[in-house]
Amino acid sequence: MEKILSVIIPTYNAEKFLDKGLTSFIVDDEKLLEKLEVIIVNDGTPDQSVTVAGRYADKYPDVFFIVNKENGGHGSAINEGMKHITGKYVKVVDADDWVDTKNLAKTIKILEKCTADAVIQSFRYYDISEEKYIPADINVPDFDKIYNLKELVDMWYDVYDGLSFHGVIYRTDFYKKLKYELVEHVFYEDQEYATVPLSYAETIKFIKDELYVYRIGDVNQSVSAQSQVKRLPDLEKVIFKVLELEKDLEKLPAGGREHWMRKTAGIITSYYHIALIKNTDRNAGRRMTAAFNEKLGQKSALMYDTVSRKYKIFSTFNKLHMSNHFYENQFASMLEFAKKMAHVDRLYYRKKK
Incomplete structure (x- = not known):
């Protein structure tokens, strides 16, 4: 049977x-399960992850597959996985996260009829420290419609969470x-994965149902502040890889340039946030960003400006020694609210005209 989702x-x-x-990933409907393939890429793991995966490959040999490779990092594992997939669509899910099984069944049914280059879907966070789910939902006027990047940019704040x-x-064929090829041997290439290929998409489908469940709240995760500061050189490598698309901006479909610019600016802003706010060594953060900005100016005057x-x-x-707690819990939320209100105002006056 044809695989719909890899x-x-x-x-x-x-x-x-x-x-x-x-x-x-084990949906109740056997026919739907047959339309799914799950490629577990063993990135040279030293623990018993392969043994765990093997139990699923043995029980569901037409669904779960194991690919073994030497350690090369998250991007390397995605690059390798892409060589083995056979499904109509492809999604990447981290090994410490999961999906909503009921919404997975719904998603497979939607993808079976879909032809869009890219699909953007709501997801949710699960905070393990507080044991609660936090929705990251998208909202568009018509979930049955196929959109383009220009329309996506016009709905930026309504769909932004899904652009991750x-x-x-x-x-898959797109x-x-x-x-x-994603950058290998680094962290943060997930930003690259969600930015560069999407900038080439001519058609986009949006799905309201939350599929991905992203586990947060673990201080040992790579997303913890301390880990983010440590891995800033990785983020810098990813940023300059994403900036390589600038030479091909004229090849992008309508809205692709604006999408790339907004997403890339967002990634660079994350760099500033980590280096200057999350980094407790404020002087070191200033030195790092000064060096980074010098490179950025040389690489891309457009993005530097x-x-x-x-x-x-x-x-x-x-x-001013603003704490990260204050920035994330008070200032950033106020700023986001102000942006959304400005967006609503623009829509209102556009309709009035």
Whole structure:
């Protein structure tokens, strides 16, 4: 039977999480289950993750497959997984996360009839420290409609959450045609995965039902503040890889340039946030961003000008010793609210005209 959805699961030291994740892919409908393939990419893991995955491959040999490779990092595992998938669409799910099984069944049915280059879907966070789910939902006027990137940019704040690693699904032949290789041996390439290929998409489908469940709240995760500061050199590598698309901006479909610019500016802003606010060594953060900005100016005058105002703001926050807690829990939420209200105002006056 034709596979509709291929799921790539890069796996490294995920033994204690993997069982929960793999179980979430077992839908009740056998016919739908046959339309799914789950590729567990063993990225040279030293633990017993492969043993856990093997139990599923033995019980469901037409659904779960194990690919073994030497350790090369998350991006390397995705690159390798792409060589083995056979499904119409492809999604990447981290080994310590899972999916909503009921919504997975719904998603497969939607994808079976879908032809869009990319699919953007709502997801949810699960905070393990507070044991609660937090929705990251998208909202568009018509979920049955196929959109383009220009329309996506016009709905930016309504769909922004879905424009992430956790919300993106690509049509397999669209992705493979790009012949795009993610940066290997680094963290943060999930930003690259959700930005560069999507900038080439001519058609986009939105799905309201939350599929991906992203586990947060673990201080040992790579998303913890301390880990993010440590891995800033990785983020820098990813940023400059994403910036390579600038030379091909004229090849992008309508709205592709604006999408790439907004997403790339967002990634660079994350760099400033980590280096200047999350980093407790404020002086070191200023030195890092000064060096980064010098490279950025040499690589892309366009993006340097685009983010210069944001850099000045974060630099000011750094000198004022603004805490990350205050920034994330008070200032950032107020700023986001102001942006959304400005967006609503623009829509209102546009309709009035």
